[in-house]
Amino acid sequence: MKRTNLLSFLASLILLLLHLGSNPTLASEDASSYVVYFGGHSHVGEITEDAIDRVRETHYDFLGSFIGSREIATDAIFYSYTKHINGFAAHLDHDLASEISKHPEVVSVFPNKALKLHTTRSWDFLGLEHNSYVPSSSIWRKARFGEDSIIANLDTGVWPESKSFSDEGLGPIPSRWKGICQNHKDATFHCNRKLIGARYFHKGYAAAVGPLNSSFDSPRDIDGHGSHTLSTAGGAFVPGANVFGQGNGTAKGGSPRARVAAYKVCWPPVKGNECYDADVLAAFDAAIHDGADVISVSLGGEPGSFFKDSVAIGSFHAARKGIVVVCSAGNSGPADSTVSNVAPWQITVGASTMDREFASNLILGNGKHYKGQSLAQSSLPHAKFYPIIAASEAKAKNVTAFDAQLCKIGSLDPKKAKGKILVCLRGLNGRVEKGRAVALAGGVGMVLENTNVTGNDLTADPHVLPATQISFKDSLALSKYISQTKKPIAHITPSRTVLGTKPAPVMAAFSSKGPSLVAPEILKPDITAPGVSVIAAYTGAVSPTNEQFDARRLLFNAVSGTSMSCPHVSGIAGLLKTRYPSWSPAAIRSAIMTTATTMDDIPGPIQNSTNMKATPFSFGAGHVRPNLAVNPGLVYDSGIKDYLNFLCSLGYNASQISVFSGKYFTCPSRKTSLYNLNYPSITVPNLSSSKVTVSRTVKNVGRPSTYTVRVNNPEGVYVVVKPTSLNFTKVGEQKTFKVTLVKRKGTVTKGYVFGDLVWSDKKHRVRSPIVVKL
Secondary structure, three states, rough: OOOHHHHHHHHHHHHHHHHHHHOOOOOOOOOOOEEEEEOOOOOOOOHHHHHHHHHHHHHHHHHHHHHOOOOHHHEEEEEOOOEEEEEEEEEOOHHHHHHHHHOOOEEEEEEOEEEEEEOOOOOOOOOOOOOOOOOOOOHHHHHHOOOOEEEEEEOOEEEEOHHHHHHOOOOOOOOOOOEOOOOOOOOOOOOOOOOOEEEEEOHHHHHHHHHOOEEEEOEEOOOHHHHHHHHHHHOOOOEEEEEEEEEEEEEEOOOOOEEEEEEEEEEEEEEOOEEHHHHHHHHHHHHHHHOOOOEEOOOOOOOOOHHHHHHHHHHHHHHHHEEEEEOOOOOOOOOOOOOOOOOOOEEEEEOOOOOEEOOOOOOEEOEEEOEEOOOOOOOOOOOEEEEEEEEEHEEEOOOOHHHHOOOOOOOOOHHOOOOOOOEEEEEOOOOHHHHHHHHHHOOOEEEEOOOOOOOOOOOOOOOOOOEEEHHHHHHHHHHHHHHHHOOOOEEEEEOOEEEEEOOOEEEOOOOOOOOOOOOOOOOOEEEEEEOOOEEOOOOOOOOOOOOOOOOOOEEEEOOOOHHHHHHHHHHHEEEEEHOOOOOHHHHHHHHHHHHEEEOOOOEEEEEEEOOOOOOHHOOOOOOOOHHOOOOEEOOOOOHHHHHHHHOOOOOOOOOHHHHOOOOOOOOOOOOOOOHHHOOEEEEEOOOOEEEEEEEEEEEEOOEEEEEEEEEEEEOEEEEOOOOOEEEEEEOOOOOEEEEEEOOOOOOOOOEEEEEEEEOOOOEEEEEEEEEEEE
């Protein structure tokens, strides 16, 4: 091992041990922290240190006027948001927070809430790509591989030694970059011309969990999540990347020549809480000021008021500066209305599979083969069969059968498990932890059974013993074989990489779904992208399973979650930002959405994990297709004024919105319909009247051409578009059309129905989903 790598490994090991030794706990309930949000700043020109100091002083004065002491106020405030976001985070009690919220200059006051990373890891709540995701070489060249676009990532930081962050072949750091490499307390951490910035934010976390030791003062990733997501978005070309030899190939991010910056806002979980609002806002304020073009956010919380949502607030101020913000939809699927990050100024991304699997099949003594997936490093002897039993049959004394069925640590009796393959039920405890429990009990292998909820959703995990995961349907067949066979036996085949699998994509069971609870008039998620068994860079500080008992270390790891799908789209946004630097965030979102596909590779409609046809509430406009997004023909553009009018329609008053936006604003005298935000999808959550008419405007970003419309009517709805053709004579020309949705007489259909509207000039196909509730 090279000396530099050894030093960085030892430093990360020390950091990890210190983290584990600090053992933070949730602070007492009466010691609360809140965010006081004033909206936007009205800085003119360059933001100077003097201007920042003046803002900070006004925050001290403001809080001091409520508590009667400026000195106490200064001690209470632990963040002042001074650049683009105006506000502060402070230790306050509930009554004082409530009093402050009534002040006319305050937009909102909200608790410093905990957010979650959107990765499934080896747990259940319930990079290297193949085929359609990867931009073609010609598309990459036209977009210069995302060269000099700057992608910021709000996550667990970065592992700077990874080859994905090598600056080989890159020129000087763009002169517009204002960020820093915050390594003054971690001498082993270094930035370069690729990884051009890194910061950490943990005051909000400390306010919740208690004092932190000095090991927390580093942007280094000791978790793996941040390195994985950042390299997926903008990682460099790395030949020979693999996970235990599987998926071998050249790793590359969506924008492989982009510059990247890490903003560490998530920390070791305490009672499941790892990222906090106060830190997220501080990171957004910094990333906007530093000069990011794209901000990737693979985390989120429960959906709520936009003015009390740190990701919505931060992304709004980013959008004001022309920055594209891409967010994960969440991992609370497959239930409806679980989607998070639902603001219309964000791109919200669901997760689906790709046409690559890590196959590990189960062969039974009766000759039946069942398809499974795994990234287990070890394997059983070739063609050797072992006794196979339900884990509940190996139950230890004083343990419930259900705990044994889940294969919890200590739930299995070694006398019953030794030398056998155990069948464990998926759910509640970690998937890899189940295998650990089997191994500790002397089992030789594990079969992980899906439930009816997870269906066909298979995840390849780096198990610590020979193991595979099978579908719910196959689990039923396996249970029948075990129960009806006197001496059941089985064999698990070694993991292998399979390309060109069908059907793909399939929606992941964990991917959160719409409709949005906050604004059902906006379809969320917007898009889906690969988010299952994604290979990307990892930290050297922990194992691929993130379990303390696992001593293995990998340069790359396969991880699943909407956390993984989000940076795919962030990388595509970086390509588009480089190719079309004048395009707005809304235009980039439109290009990504209107060129997506709703078909799999069979071909047939994209399905969910239970073999049912998926809907736009799962995939939004469809599965992303970057090769088409770079040439969309038409875009649905919108700006900050459109979003402010949208907020007016939601019921926010003009004074709130003026403070929120940082400048005087009046709501239109005639209330704008929520349906008329110029969004690339059309959603009518209540077609109670006989008809609804919505308006849309498209901008030509291609050659002069004439587009004609085609509509696929939702069941029970008749759609009329006027005009039916649009003639464009120049780039930038805009045309408006109206869409009238009429409920058909005698319709008995209830609930949501789906269709689409397509503008086509025979070269481009500009598709918008239509979602209607009857």
